[in-house]
Amino acid sequence: xxxxxxxxxxxxxxxxxxxxxxxxxxxxxxxxxxxxxxxxxxxxxxxxxxxxxxxxxxxxxxxxxxxxxxxxxxxxxxxxxxxxxxxxxxxxxxxxxxxxxxxxxxxxxxxxxxxxxxxxxxxxxxxxxxxxxxxxxxxxxxxxxxxxxxxxxxxxxxxxxxxxxxxxxxxxxxxxxxxxxxxxxxxxxxxxxxxxxxxxxxxxxxxxxxxxxxxxxxxxxxxxxxxxxxxxxxxxxxxxxxx
Amino acid sequence: xxxxxxxxxxxxxxxxxxxxxxxxxxxxxxxxxxxxxxxxxxxxxxxxxxxxxxxxxxxxxxxxxxxxxxxxxxxxxxxxxxxxxxxxxxxxxxxxxxxxxxxxxxxxxxxxxxxxxxxxxxxxxxxxxxxxxxxxxxxxxxxxxxxxxxxxxxxxxxxxxxxxxxxxxxxxxxxxxxxxxxxxxxxxxxxxxxxxxxxxxxxxxxxxxxxxxxxxxxxxxxxxxxxxxxxxxxxxxxxxxxx
DNA sequence: CGCTTTTTTGAAGTCGGTCAAGTTCCGTGG
DNA sequence: CCACGGAACTTGACCGACTTCAAAAAAGCG
Numbered sequence: 001x002x003x004x005x006x007x008x009x010x011x012x013x014x015x016x017x018x019x020x021x022x023x024x025x026x027x028x029x030x031x032x033x034x035x036x037x038x039x040x041x042x043x044x045x046x047x048x049x050x051x052x053x054x055x056x057x058x059x060x061x062x063x064x065x066x067x068x069x070x071x072x073x074x075x076x077x078x079x080x081x082x083x084x085x086x087x088x089x090x091x092x093x094x095x096x097x098x099x100x101x102x103x104x105x106x107x108x109x110x111x112x113x114x115x116x117x118x119x120x121x122x123x124x125x126x127x128x129x130x131x132x133x134x135x136x137x138x139x140x141x142x143x144x145x146x147x148x149x150x151x152x153x154x155x156x157x158x159x160x161x162x163x164x165x166x167x168x169x170x171x172x173x174x175x176x177x178x179x180x181x182x183x184x185x186x187x188x189x190x191x192x193x194x195x196x197x198x199x200x201x202x203x204x205x206x207x208x209x210x211x212x213x214x215x216x217x218x219x220x221x222x223x224x225x226x227x228x229x230x231x232x233x234x235x236x237x238x239x240x241x242x243x
Numbered sequence: 244x245x246x247x248x249x250x251x252x253x254x255x256x257x258x259x260x261x262x263x264x265x266x267x268x269x270x271x272x273x274x275x276x277x278x279x280x281x282x283x284x285x286x287x288x289x290x291x292x293x294x295x296x297x298x299x300x301x302x303x304x305x306x307x308x309x310x311x312x313x314x315x316x317x318x319x320x321x322x323x324x325x326x327x328x329x330x331x332x333x334x335x336x337x338x339x340x341x342x343x344x345x346x347x348x349x350x351x352x353x354x355x356x357x358x359x360x361x362x363x364x365x366x367x368x369x370x371x372x373x374x375x376x377x378x379x380x381x382x383x384x385x386x387x388x389x390x391x392x393x394x395x396x397x398x399x400x401x402x403x404x405x406x407x408x409x410x411x412x413x414x415x416x417x418x419x420x421x422x423x424x425x426x427x428x429x430x431x432x433x434x435x436x437x438x439x440x441x442x443x444x445x446x447x448x449x450x451x452x453x454x455x456x457x458x459x460x461x462x463x464x465x466x467x468x469x470x471x472x473x474x475x476x477x478x479x480x481x482x483x484x485x486x
Numbered sequence: 487c488g489c490t491t492t493t494t495t496g497a498a499g500t501c502g503g504t505c506a507a508g509t510t511c512c513g514t515g516g
Numbered sequence: 517c518c519a520c521g522g523a524a525c526t527t528g529a530c531c532g533a534c535t536t537c538a539a540a541a542a543a544g545c546g
Contacts, residue, residue: 062384065470070384083373089479092377108482115369119362126358126365129372130326134335136379141305141313143386144431148534179492188387193534195494211543227308236332239351391502422524436502438526454511 004028005104006052009078009166010124014237023118027111028052028104034097041095047085049105053077056101057177060093061185071186074098074159074178077166083129086111099177123240134231143188146227151187152197154226156207160216161230173215247271248347249295252321252409253367257480266361270354271295271347277340284338290328292348296320299344300420303336304428314429317341317402317421320409326372329354342420366483377474386431389470394430395440396469399450403459404473416458 007016007024016024031054034040041047043062058075072093075081084092086108097103115122135158142154156176164170176183180198181191189197201207206222208215216222223229250259250267259267274297277283284290286305301318315336318324327335329351340346358365378401385397399419407413419426423441424434432440444450449465451458459465466472 060380062380064384064388068388070388072380072383084377087370087374087478087480088377088474089477092474093380112366112482115362115366119358119365122362122365122369123355123358126369126372127330129369129376131330132376133372133379134327134331136376136383137303137305137315137336140315140379140383140386141307143383144429145307145311145313181492185387190535191493192495192536195492196534199494231331231335234332235330237330239355424524433503434525435504435527438524439502442526 004052005054005078006080010128012165013235014124014240020118020121023114023121027106027114028054030106031102031104034101034103036097036100038097039094040097040103041082041091041093043091043094045091046089047082047091048108050083050085050108050111051081051095051106052104053079053081054102054104057098058095058101058103059098059182060095062093069185070188071182074162074186076162080125080128098182120240127237127240131231131235138229138231139187142227148189148193149197149200150226151189152183152194152201152226153206153222154228155183155187156214156216157219157222157226157228157230161232165232172217172219173213175212176214177212247295248297248321249323253364253371255408256478257367257483263361263364266357266364270349270357271297273349274345274347277344277346279340279343281340282337283340283346284325284334284336286334286337288334289332290325290334291351293326293328293351293354294324294338294349295347296322296324297345297347300341301338301344301346302341302425303338305336312428313431314425317405317429319405323368323371341425363483370480370483374474374478381472381474385470391432391436392440392443393469394432395426395437395444396449396465397471398426398430398469399457399459400462400465400469400471400473404475408475415460415462416456418455419457420455 004021004025005028007021010016010024011021034056040051040058053075055077058081059071060073060075060081061069061071063069081103082091082095115125138154139158142151146154159176160170160174163174178186179191180194183189184191184194187194198207198209202209206216206218206225208217247264247268248271250264253259253267254264277299283294283301296318298320301324302314303316303318303324304312304314306312324346325334325338358368381397381401385394389397402419403413403417406417421429422434423437426432427434427437430437441450441452445452449459449461449468451460
């Protein structure tokens with residue numbers, strides 16, 4: 001049985017039964033390629049689909065009335081995308097591919113079947129959703145109460161840790177694959193100021209860059225500057241019903 | 244059978260079977276009074292409990308290293324509090340009572356039992372959690388990409404709509420029960436600037452105030468200024484498995 | 487190799503912060 | 517019921533972090 005991308009991700013948190021893996025694999029039966037820059041979902045579109053991102057990177061965002069953009073989330077392989085459509089009939093956010101990507105769309109009725117058949121998976125999804133909520137509150141505190149430099153630092157660390165979840169080979173450097181404008185739109189700054197902060201952090205020896213690749217040279221101090229905490233560490237899912 | 248506070252809230256979204264109501268009621272078997280200002284949970288505390296807020300108001304927040312505070316969420320009766328402890332063994336945020344309140348703590352093992360017995364309730368919790376996530380992204384966009392005035396406007400509208408969920412009597416005015424400093428700590432401003440904005444909105448006839456009570460005088464324009472959308476409206480839960 | 491996109495840099499402007507000093511509100515106890 | 521004291525609100529002057537505008541340099545791409 002081919003383990004699905006999403007199941008592989010979940011299995012890192014908690015052991016899954018074969019039946020559960022099979023059920024999860026069914027969500028990924030219809031892989032679809034999307035080109036870099038392709039708009040997968042537009043705000044206010046009627047939506048009934050969710051996605052598992054199998055390959056590449058995507059992001060969700062909204063455009064404000066003055067034309068400025070707020071990037072809400074960057075997605076990596078194994079991420080579960082578009083859970084908002086489980087409750088809303090219209091998309092609250094747009095969805096675009098940052099790189100060429102492979103997504104696996106599935107209907108919310110397929111999700112319903114999964115929830116029916118696999119209560120434990122339902123519980124897991126609930127937990128993952130709570131983890132997202134916590135990540136969101138971290139960003140909220142970052143936007144609301146920290147300086148530009150702190151935001152850039154914690155943003156880089158967050159990307160770093162997210163990429164590392166699926167790629168064990170990474171130790172201190174990674175491909176961000178985001179323009180400085182996109183970074184700014186994620187953390188509520190202008191690209192100009194993002195540039196100044198990155199440049200400053202480079203001069204201070206906190207990070208270094210070469211053709212799009214970022215190396216974190218002093219993670220401890222970056223964490224301090226960004227008031228960042230990696231939450232992966234003290235996850236505790238032992239209390240879950242056993243499969 | 245006494246319908247629980249939380250069940251009543253859920254039942255507004257989707258019909259619940261008696262069995263489900265009973266199961267939910269068990270979460271509220273141990274009501275506990277807390278005084279205004281009481282700290283119910285402190286950041287980094289070991290946590291195993293969740294809460295249903297039955298009466299009063301509470302809030303969650305974090306304190307940044309420089310002493311500033313970011314309020315993450317204000318809770319109203321019927322809200323489900325502390326879902327972070329379903330995944331993290333240490334509290335990522337503090338929890339304090341804004342008014343005298345009644346909370347119903349329950350252990351995460353009680354939640355586990357509920358998820359086991361009632362897959363449909365598990366699904367509902369998953370959906371509610373997704374709704375929270377969307378509300379969070381709205382705030383993120385507000386903090387990241389809108390002016391001080393817009394943030395105050397959308398904050399007031401958000402409180403208004405949340406209070407209205409449980410109190411049908413409300414048409415255009417409500418008790419905020421938050422100081423201007425608390426408002427500022429919610430939306431990333433200083434109390435001084437919150438005051439300036441509120442005052443300005445009062446002069447423009449957008450709102451009015453009398454002994455702590457806020458009246459929204461021009462909701463349409465407030466929504467425009469705050470780039471606010473009430474998401475309650477286009478919720479769609481019809482596709483859920485039937486009880 | 488030419489064209490677009492992205493990064494970099496500088497100068498000037500502004501929104502919201504900081505500081506500080508009233509003023510009003512409100513709960514408490516006499 | 518009033519006096520007192522602390523918390524919350526209000527106001528003004530000044531400041532600075534980040535934005536805006538603009539333009540050049542560098543990098544990526546077909």
